[in-house]
Amino acid sequence: xxxxxxxxxxxxxxxxxxxxxxxxxxxxxxxVNENKMKAYESNERLEFLGDAVLNLxxxxxxxxKYPKDLEGSLSKMRAESVNEKVLYVLSKKLKLGELLRFGxxxxxNGGRNRESTLADALESLIGAIYLDSNFDTIKNIILKLxxxxxxxxxxxxxxxxxxxxxxxxxxxxxxxxxYKLVKEEGPDNDKVFYTELLLEGEVVGFGKGRTKKSSQQxxxxxxxxxxxxxxx
Numbered sequence: 001x002x003x004x005x006x007x008x009x010x011x012x013x014x015x016x017x018x019x020x021x022x023x024x025x026x027x028x029x030x031x032v033n034e035n036k037m038k039a040y041e042s043n044e045r046l047e048f049l050g051d052a053v054l055n056l057x058x059x060x061x062x063x064x065k066y067p068k069d070l071e072g073s074l075s076k077m078r079a080e081s082v083n084e085k086v087l088y089v090l091s092k093k094l095k096l097g098e099l100l101r102f103g104x105x106x107x108x109n110g111g112r113n114r115e116s117t118l119a120d121a122l123e124s125l126i127g128a129i130y131l132d133s134n135f136d137t138i139k140n141i142i143l144k145l146x147x148x149x150x151x152x153x154x155x156x157x158x159x160x161x162x163x164x165x166x167x168x169x170x171x172x173x174x175x176x177x178x179y180k181l182v183k184e185e186g187p188d189n190d191k192v193f194y195t196e197l198l199l200e201g202e203v204v205g206f207g208k209g210r211t212k213k214s215s216q217q218x219x220x221x222x223x224x225x226x227x228x229x230x231x232x
Contacts, residue, residue, distance in 0.1 A: 005019060005022060007095075007099070008026075008096075008099055008125075009022075011093075011094050012094070012125075012141060012145075013141070013144070014129060014137070016129075016132050017132055017133075018132050021046075022125075023101075024041065024042075024043060024046060025043050025046050025124040025125045025127065025128035026043065026096070026099050026100050026101055026121065027042055027100070027101045028042060028043065028102045028103070028106060028111065028117065028121075029042040029044060030102050030103030030105060030106035030111065031103050031106075033103060034103035034104065035103075043120070044120075045127075046123075046127035047120045047121075047123045047127065049131070050122075050123035050124055050128070051123045051127075053130045053135075053138060054082055054123060054126050055082060057142045057143065058078050058081050058142070058146070059074065059078050061143065061150060062074050062077045062078055062081075081149060081150065084115055084119045085115070085119075086146075086149060087118070087122045088115040088116075088118050090122060090145055091119060091121055091122040092118065094125075096118055096121045096125070097111075097112035097117075097118055098112065100112065100117075100121055109186070109190050110192070126138060126141075126142065161217075162217055162221040162223075162224060163216055165220070165224070166205075166220040166224065170199060175199055175200055176199070176200055177197065177198065179196070179219065180197075180198060181212060190210075192210065192215075193208065193209055193210070193211065193212050194206070194207070194208045194215060195207050195208070195212070195216050195218070195219045197216070197220055197222070204223045205219040205220060205221075205224075206219055207220070207222055
């Protein structure tokens, strides 16, 4: 598979001097295994580095933004900002799933849309940019990429227990809610569950996830986004 380098560089606003490191960042271990490459030629080492750089940049951001907050509060905000769901959403915006080099088996198993894989790929990309440039450059790219999550505190919405929140609101209003599993897809080791959330028998939310619990959380999140202040 030929990678559209221009496309990702345009989205990032950064031109790689070393194109090989970009290709490495977009190379999944399944591609390496299938093509009998060296294990270190996958993006896993870059993922390790990118994770460290990302935590430093976001940690510094909160340290400066909240000068009176203590370590516990700062750590919590950082963890909420760089968790898998946030990284997944940002990687989808960059369309990383379309650019990654996978083995054929991984593609069949839904690798291009797997949350953990895309989150890891974004960290690999961050590691690659850091090595190709310098700390200030990758810092600016990260803060631009995370801008809306950080400035509007949107990262907090990715860590709310929507299922519990929905149940509490329903009980307050004397309404009956229930979750209905409507579909399962994929092999036993890589299933996707689809769930409907019903309120008084009416479908108010739809979700999907790798577990039944996560699909229910997604359905509750969807219900809140649809009903807004009427149920918030």
